[in-house]
Amino acid sequence: MSILKLEDVGYRYKDAPKDQYVFKNINYEFEQGKTYAIKGKSGSGKTTLLSLITGLEKCTEGNVLYDGKNLKKMNLDKYRNTDIGIVFQSYNLLPRLTAIENIILSMDVSKVKIKKKKEKALELMKSVGLSEEQAKRKILKLSGGEQQRIAIARSLSYNPKIIIADEPTGNLDKETETEILNIFTRLAKEENKCVIIVTHSQNVCDRVDCIYDLEKK
């Protein structure tokens, strides 16, 4: 059974001309325990699609179903803080907080009960290759790659069923990219997550179970 399903999804920005859809008639299905790639060139609408999947925007046409339920009828705040973990292209971390505080904040916000938040957060950071010393640093004192790992750790902190990441390896060297991809693969295989990676990189596409190409409309 698919955990996430896109039915005839289409999207047009409000200020765009009437017929100019970013994309149209998209029918994708995602299952737990698998890794997916949404592929497309820059400007093809990858981030836009991600915002539909995460409920930050409502689709102009069609529906997004999570676990059989229409997103339009769900409490989207709860959906975002419990069911889906998002890693944004621009990380979207709070610069005034330290790395670990960003992760704990997501745990606090989540409806999921989590014990020993600090230990769990440190553990998560270790699993994405960050040290305890880095955990205590403010976000802006970390490199882009390190911020990206924190964003990943944050998306995992409340143990959601779906992880969706926008260009998670865009700023990373080949070695680190492989490392991150290993983490995602492990999450799908060992923890039965549904991992969706939005990317334009062929290297990523080679590693996933299933590829959806946005440009093939």
Added chain:
Amino acid sequence: MYILKNSLISIIRNKGRNILIGIIVLVIACSATVTLSIRNTANNLVKNYEEAHDIIATISFNRQQLSEKFEGGEDAIKNNIEAFNEIEAITLDNVKNYGDSSYLKNYYYVYSTSLNSDTLTKATDKYEYEVEDKQTTTSTTTSTTGGENAGGRMPMGGPGGGGERHTFTNRNTTTIITRTKETFQSGRNLTGDFELDGYSSYDGMTNFIDGTYKITDGEMITDFENFECAISSELATLNQINVGDTITFKNPNTEATYDFLVKGIYKDNSNDDDSANMYSPSANTIIVGSKIIEKLVSDDSTLVTNITPSFILQNEEAITPFSEEVKAKGLNEYYTVNTNLEELKTATKSIENVKTFATTFLAITLIIATIVLLVINMINIRERKYEIGVFRTIGVSKFKLTIQFVLELLIVSLIALCIGAVIGTFLSKDIGNSLLQNEIEATQVANEQILDNFGKGGKPMDLERATVQVQAINEIDAVVDFKVILQLLAIGLGLTIVSSLASMISIQRFSPLTILKERS
């Protein structure tokens, strides 16, 4: 819980902005405390004044109405006096009847009459003594002699013995025509040498309360039913009377005598007497209890008395119903019920002005403060758009986010409010006291002196206003009280909520994606 935690972290991590907001709130709190406490003190002063100075209704004769009704011209005088005598004067029974009213807190009266005395010399500018009349007249002299009134006063209301003698001399025959003149006098004038003012209670002794009269030796009468009295220092000096002496008065009609024990000697401090008399108008006034006058009247019902009642009203609203009630009870149409309300309002006017100023000042401060805080908040929200976007994308609801932002402002405001209130409290003692100094002092001095005026020193006495004033003064001393703190809190809360409206609205209308995209 995490909302509060986020607020606290945000406050600490955004020191600069929050210190700025804090300083603004602090300044507002400070000036609000000062103005509120001035308002409060002014209120207390007015309340204190109103408690110490009751609304008193008096009944007075309406001369204007009389003159409108009565005929004019010299010939009319006699008729007018007769008509005037027919208008029933207020009696003690009337006063007691009027006083039995639910609109009143209390009432008191001065029941007066006048007596003569064989042993006391009246304090007066006139000094009469007998001389032998050695008048010689010759039959050839033509002279006109003016009539001389007999010493002493005429019995009231009746024809007097004054007259004029005109002597016309002819060469041969002498005709003496003696014309007697009838003196007409109102039946209400007290005619004895000494006026006995019978007070029904200490509260009626307004002259002693306001300090016009002051007991300088001995004390005020202690019993309103005993033959005790307080006399003026002028009379005491003239007749060499000391406290503890007994003085004797005589009813001018019946010659019956009454002995009074002198309990105290008072001094009349009034300096508004612009007549050039040797003695003050109160020199021959004897202060006694009202029951004494009642005894005198029961001995001789023809004794002319005068009663001046004062009705202490419950409140301002009782004025009209009380005067209507009194009229319904049969007060003569020539009498009107008057109150001292206008006088009281004039007295508190300067305090009311200070209060109005404080209120206006407070309102302006609050309006400016609200605008400034609103602007700061709007700028603040613009700066924090990205932060809001992040919170929304990780699944913080609009409601919780709004609470968090309002809470941040509220915590900063409350801390600043407390510091401001403390500083304001110190300032308001000085500012408030200097603004209202005269008023405060006036009440304090008055209070300390009242008991002294009665010659009672520290002794307790049955005087209502002395106790009322002591209480009120204590209230005034506490310049910033609980009420001010509550008002301040309400202001702080209102200010925070109004000024965080900007953040509330923008969070509601917020699209997280657009904001996050703007950033990238």
